[in-house]
Amino acid sequence: MTTIDQNKICYIFDVDGTLTYPRSKMEPAFIREFAEWSYGRQLFIATGSDFEKTKQQVPKSILSLFQNIFCCMGNETRSSTGQLIEKSEFVIPDELDQDLQKILKESPYHNKTGNHIEFRTGMINFTTVGRNANKTERNNYNIWDNINKERQQIADYINKNYPTLNASVGGSISIDIIEEGRDKGQIVNYLENQGAMKVVFVGDRCFPGGNDWGVVRELKKSNLAFEWYQVADPKETLALLRTNKVFDGGK
DSSP, X not given: OOOOOTTSOEEEEOSBTTTXXXXXXXXXXXXXXXXXXXXXXXXEEEOSSOHHHHHHHSOHHHXXXXXXXXXXXXTEEEETTOOEEEEOOOOOOHHHHHHHHHHHHHOSOOOOOSOOEEEETTEEEEOSSOTTOOHHHHHHHHHHHHHHOHHHHHHHHHHHHOTTEEEEEETTTEEEEEEXXXXXXXXXXXXXXXXXXXXXXXXXXXXXXXXXXXXXXXXXXXXXXXXXXXXSSHHHHHHHHHHOGGGTOOO
């Protein structure tokens, strides 16, 4: 169980696009400044990635600063040391598996690298370019997708045809598929139930259809005092820490 200090703000941070660039290691300058800022604060991670990928991006020295690490859209709760506290399960419907295979086959994007459907705790991550893509291939797909909106179209199709599921665009190349209500919003409910009084969230996809939207949605439904901020990259996150009063910046 998480012990919440009701006199302190609960700061929740997304990872990809917020603490790090997508699927990249946290930069040394960011590590130094974030570690200094974090002293005495109540911190939580909310990521769509599994813990193994999170460890590849965020060093142990920084992970240890967080009270809880919520992986896989909040379907896996871990301690600051990575110890598994609880998790949920999700079995992919046969029809969805067939649909994803068809979508992959018919995708107009020509460069497919392999590893397109990844099973994570409580969710599925789907990508047409494939998780084997290198950084250049990821960037190329992301540029193409920003123009052609393939990921949003896939998410819309799943949401329309599978009413018990929810698909959202996440990271730079993929979509996250979960059971309805099992998105990052469940992290807000968890913290409120543990006694949180105020939450501040920072993410890069805080709009409807983005995989951070669940946090914003549930904050608006809750009885918590809250603020939320959308950023484009870690540079904007650092700018918030330096200048925004809720982060004690601009003193």
